[in-house]
Amino acid sequence: MSTVWLKCLSYEARVVVALLACGAGLRVMWAAEGQNPVPYFSESYRVGAALAQTGRFADPFGVGTGATAHVGMLTPLPSAAAYWLFGAGSPTAELALSIWAAGLVSLGLWLCWRLAHVLEIPPPARLAAVAFVALVPLQFKMEVREGRNWEVNLAVVLLVWILLRIVTADRAQTVTSRDLLITGAIGGLLFIVSPPAGLAAIAVIGIFQLLRLPVRQWWIAPAAICLVAGSLGGFWAARNQAALGEPIALRDNLGLELDLANYSGAVHPADPRAAFFARLFEIHPIHREAGLDAMRAAGGELPYYHKLSAEVGTWVRTHPLDFLLLSARHFAQFYLPPLWFWYTYGHLGLVARLQHFLVLLSSVGGICTLAYMAWRRRAYVYLLTATLMCSAPYVFVQPTLRYRYLISSLLIFLAFGGAGLLMHRVVKRRSSRYPAANVLEKT
Numbered sequence: 001m002s003t004v005w006l007k008c009l010s011y012e013a014r015v016v017v018a019l020l021a022c023g024a025g026l027r028v029m030w031a032a033e034g035q036n037p038v039p040y041f042s043e044s045y046r047v048g049a050a051l052a053q054t055g056r057f058a059d060p061f062g063v064g065t066g067a068t069a070h071v072g073m074l075t076p077l078p079s080a081a082a083y084w085l086f087g088a089g090s091p092t093a094e095l096a097l098s099i100w101a102a103g104l105v106s107l108g109l110w111l112c113w114r115l116a117h118v119l120e121i122p123p124p125a126r127l128a129a130v131a132f133v134a135l136v137p138l139q140f141k142m143e144v145r146e147g148r149n150w151e152v153n154l155a156v157v158l159l160v161w162i163l164l165r166i167v168t169a170d171r172a173q174t175v176t177s178r179d180l181l182i183t184g185a186i187g188g189l190l191f192i193v194s195p196p197a198g199l200a201a202i203a204v205i206g207i208f209q210l211l212r213l214p215v216r217q218w219w220i221a222p223a224a225i226c227l228v229a230g231s232l233g234g235f236w237a238a239r240n241q242a243a244l245g246e247p248i249a250l251r252d253n254l255g256l257e258l259d260l261a262n263y264s265g266a267v268h269p270a271d272p273r274a275a276f277f278a279r280l281f282e283i284h285p286i287h288r289e290a291g292l293d294a295m296r297a298a299g300g301e302l303p304y305y306h307k308l309s310a311e312v313g314t315w316v317r318t319h320p321l322d323f324l325l326l327s328a329r330h331f332a333q334f335y336l337p338p339l340w341f342w343y344t345y346g347h348l349g350l351v352a353r354l355q356h357f358l359v360l361l362s363s364v365g366g367i368c369t370l371a372y373m374a375w376r377r378r379a380y381v382y383l384l385t386a387t388l389m390c391s392a393p394y395v396f397v398q399p400t401l402r403y404r405y406l407i408s409s410l411l412i413f414l415a416f417g418g419a420g421l422l423m424h425r426v427v428k429r430r431s432s433r434y435p436a437a438n439v440l441e442k443t
Contacts, residue, residue, distance in 0.1 A: 012123055016113050016130050020106040023134030027102040028095070030137065031144035036091035037098050043286055044071045044149040048079025049088035057243075060301075061285040061292055067243040068301055069252040073236040074193055075151045097148040104153035105143050109133055111160040112413045118167050119379055121413075125420020129413045132362075138355050139408065142401050152405050155194035159406060162186055162201045163386055166208050167379045175213060177220050184224025191225070192232045195250055197406050200389035204382045211378060244302050252302055255309030259283060261330065261398035262312050267322045273340035276398060283308065327395045334391040334399045335363055335411075341401050359408070365415025372418070383410065 031037050039045055043060035047068060050059040060070045078100055086093035109130060116126035147153040165183045169175045187205055191198025205221050237247035244252070260279055269275035285292040285304070298304035316323045333341075337359060342352040370387060373380040390406045397403075 012127065015127060016110065019127075019130050019134045020109055023109070024099075024102040024106045026135065026137070027105060027140050027144045028098050030140040031098040031101075031148075032095070037094035039089040039094055040145045040149060042146065042149050043068075044076045045079060045089075047071055048076035048149060049083050051076060051080035052083035052088055057239075061295070065285070065292075065295075066300055069236075069240050069244060069248045069250075070301060072151060072193065072251055073232065073239075076149065079149045094148065098144050101144045101147035101153055104157055105147065106134070108153065108156040108160055109409060111157065111164055112409050115160060115164045115167060116413050116417055118164065118171070119377075119417065121417035122420040122424050125416045125423075126413070128420075129416035132416065133409050133412050136358070138359055139401060139405065142405065146402050150402065151193050152402055155190065155197040156406060156409065158186055158190040158193060159197045159201055159386065159390075160410065162190065162204065163382060163410075166204055166382050170208065170212055170379055170382070175217070177217070180213075180217060180220040181224045184221035185228050187221070188225040188228025188230075189232075191229045192236075192250070194406070196390055196393045196403075198229070199392065200386040200406075203389045204385050207385055208382060211381075246302060252305055255305040255307075255312065256284065257397040259308040259312040261396070262315060262323055262326055264315075264319065264322070266326060266398075267319075272338065273343050276340075330397065330399055331391060331395045334394050334404050335367060335407075336360055337363075337399070337401060337404060362412040362415040365418055366411030366413075369414040369418030369421075373421075383414070387411070 046062065047057060047060050047070075050056050050063075056067070057073075057076075058067045059065050060068045079097060082093040082096045082100075083089070086096060112133075113126055113130050116129065143153065162183060165179070165186075169179055169183075183205060187198065187201040190201050202225060205225070209218050209221065233249040237249045240246060240248040240252075246252075260276075260283065263279065265275050265279065266272075281287050281289055281291070283291045283294065285295045285301075295301060295304040298307050337356070339353065339356045342356055367387075370380060370384045374384045387407050387410065391399075391404075394403050401408075
């Protein structure tokens with residue numbers, strides 16, 4: 001009985017399911033690295049462990065560092081559940097979280113394939129895209145190591161789901177209030193899970209309303225967004241008012257992220273990677289050195305982040321051209337990540353160089369496809385909007401592979417889709433130019 005649903009799928013869908021299952025298995029094995037998975041000691045890991053062990057949303061930088069809003073309210077909940085069931089950092093818990101992360105990646109790729117289907121990308125191209133993203137280890141370590149404890153994989157699922165709903169609704173003759181309520185509710189949830197992805201989704205919904213909906217329906221999706229995001233954000237703000245003394249609705253670490261990225265040493269560094277990590281060790285509390293001491297000296301997390309906000313604000317006012325240069329560089333790095341981004345996942349070798357090349361190639365292909373198709377089909381306008389808006393907050397901070405993962409798989413599918421559409425057009429033009437040859441070939 002468990003395989004009945006599989007028999008109902010088309011042949012192409014069954015191939016996709018098989019590819020995604022293989023990809024999920026490869027990711028879980030990659031996470032284990034030949035042994036039991038070990039914890040990835042991030043802020044979200046520590047908060048998840050604190051929730052499981054003490055019931056407190058606290059201690060992102062180690063035991064005793066106190067209440068926090070450094071991570072989003074929903075981010076550490078899967079980790080906390082696994083650590084409550086199996087023990088914080090235990091091999092069983094980390095394996096369960098690796099399966100969770102790989103499952104979310106597979107679900108996101110399934111939705112990308114469904115989106116490619118609705119966009120009428122040729123079947124060989126969309127199958128090739130699924131096989132490439134599922135089986136080629138471009139970012140396996142990031143997907144299952146950081147994806148275990150961070151929200152990025154879930155954010156991709158929700159963002160692509162919204163894009164699929166919008167593109168499908170754009171093709172429909174009528175759009176029901178129920179569809180708009182569901183899409184708006186997903187958008188509100190996504191804004192809480194990942195504010196950059198949520199902003200992108202809200203922008204896409206807004207453009208869809210302007211281009212497609214009558215004015216009388218304009219209130220429905222925004223009402224759902226406000227209801228979901230407002231309810232969750234209001235609850236979180238009340239908690240933070242009680243725990244931290246300020247009604248923070250999302251996260252409190254913006255000052256830290258800005259100060260990590262905008263300082264004189266980042267403008268013309270001889271070694272960008274060395275400069276980035278030197279700054280990280282200097283001011284970030286997670287490394288339990290100078291940054292943690294500075295946070296304690298400032299009186300805790302929130303006073304320290306306010307201090308960093310004031311410092312970076314002063315630097316921006318006194319170095320406006322350098323700030324613009326860094327912002328332009330961050331914008332380019334978000335779409336075309338430099339090679340040193342791969343240093344954070346191991347030594348730079350042939351594999352990392354190949355990963356970098358393939359990601360760059362697919363990013364360029366996806367961007368070219370978007371730029372070309374957005375002028376010809378309205379559906380691609382929504383994808384272009386999402387791709388651009390995802391980068392907006394990261395223009396002012398230092399992008400990483402995890403931050404740009406929001407649009408990574410989407411760009412790869414678009415690159416394969418663009419190649420497939422181009423090949424289809426070439427074959428069609430050849431068929432119209434040499435009809436006699438085609439008849440001979442068929443006979």
